[in-house]
Structures are given as structure tokens and as C-alpha cells.
Amino acid sequence: MASKEFNVIAILHPKKGKTDIVLRQLNEVAEYVQKNEPGVLSYSINRSLRPSKDGEEEIIMLERYKDQAALKEHGSSQTFTAFNKKLAEQDLMRAPMVLKMGNAGHRLPMASLAAFAWKALSSPTPDPKTSTLPERIDPLDLFAGVRLCE
Template identity: 35%
Template sequence: MALKEPFYIVANLTPVPGKSQEVIAAIQPLTEYVQANEPGCLHYEMFQPAGPDVDAASAPVVFIELWKDMEALEIHRNSEPYKALMVRASTEGLLAAPPDVKVLQPVGGFPLRK
């Protein structure tokens, strides 16, 4: 299937047990940079599972991103803050596994209501 633009990315991050809040704190500078400097990123939001049975200290972190085009995503992946986060996650042992990243495009439903 050919990629239609804009497109979504869903990235699942699995923190080392007990390091979920450290992962969120490490990502925050990147989210601020993206908002201020990457107009090709149309949506960039971080989520965690919720509910009484969720261990917030070890819960996964899920990103839902909307990109104008592949060029915008490449700009993001080549930015210094993104590269710095990848190095930090590796050197500080923040993630239990590599990020699970999926490129998605809508096939039904409707977008966010205004």
C-alpha cells in the first residue's frame, strides 16, 4: 500500500521497570523542541495506560504522531534533540527494548471533533 500523506506514527516505548517517569522526563525537551521548531509535525502527544491496575512507575509510554510528509519525519529523526534522546535512552538504560514504531494511515472512522 502506498503511503498517503499526512500519516501517523504510533511508537510504543517499554521502559525498564521502575523507569517510566524517567523516560517521560527525558522525552519532554524533545516534545518542546518539536512544538517550537518542526511545523511538519501536526500532532505529537505522549500517552500511558490508565486505571487502578496500572503501575505508573513501569507503564509503557505511547506516542501518537501526525506528520505532514516523510520529509518532515526525516527532519525530526535527524534533529539534534532526537539524536540526543536516543543516546541518553541507550547510555542511561531507560528502555527495556527498542521502540516499536508503526507507520499508519486511516482506513475508516473520523478525525478529532472540533
């Protein structure tokens, strides 16, 4: 049976040279979340390992919530709302945030999850202006070399 936990992957696209500003603001949000939102089980901020050829970076958020209600509480918090307002007012983003959400399914052992995340985050991001994506990406390619059982 699937868990009630709710997972979010958020990908932020700061303008060139603005990544550190966005990261500082995200760390303020993370401090608030840690102290005030017990329904947030994990809130991980990750800087892309390989910027594009133009020096553009991504920030990848890996978030885990107790349930969908905890996600809604986080999304409507004054701190998170203020963060989004700052992003717009300070013109820090080059593209809209990409959100992927879903219920937690089978849990990988932590070491395997870390290896999977490392491989996924260290893969180069194709430049949409000069690259074409394959028609189909095999998710198993992401797991190549990752030990799934402990």
C-alpha cells in the first residue's frame, strides 16, 4: 500500500550570477521550515553540479511531507509566500519553477537513494536551445551502477 507521504521535486532556474542570492533566501525558508513545520519530513536544497555552457545553474529541491495537508500548509505559509514574492520583485529567475509532485511509493535504502540522487544531479542538463531530448528516456539508465538493496 502506498504511503500518505507526499514528495516534491522543485527545480528553480536563477538568472546567471543570482544563484547565491536565491540559495541564501532558500536557506532562510529552510530554517523556518525546520523550526515551525513538523509536517515537513525533509527539505533538501541542492545546487546543480554542472552549470550550462552559459554558466546558468539550477537549484533542485527534494522535499518530503507527512501528507498533502502538510504540503498545503507549507505552500501557504507567510515565509514561503514572502520568498516567492522576493524572487519576483528582485527579478532573480530566468524561467518559472518546475514542480513534480507525487505520493511516496516504495522507499529505497538511504545509501541507494543518495547514489541515485548523485547520479541524477550530476548528469548534464541539455540546453533546450541547442539539444534535442531523446523520444524516450529509460528510467533504468538512471539506476545504472546503483545498488538497490542493502
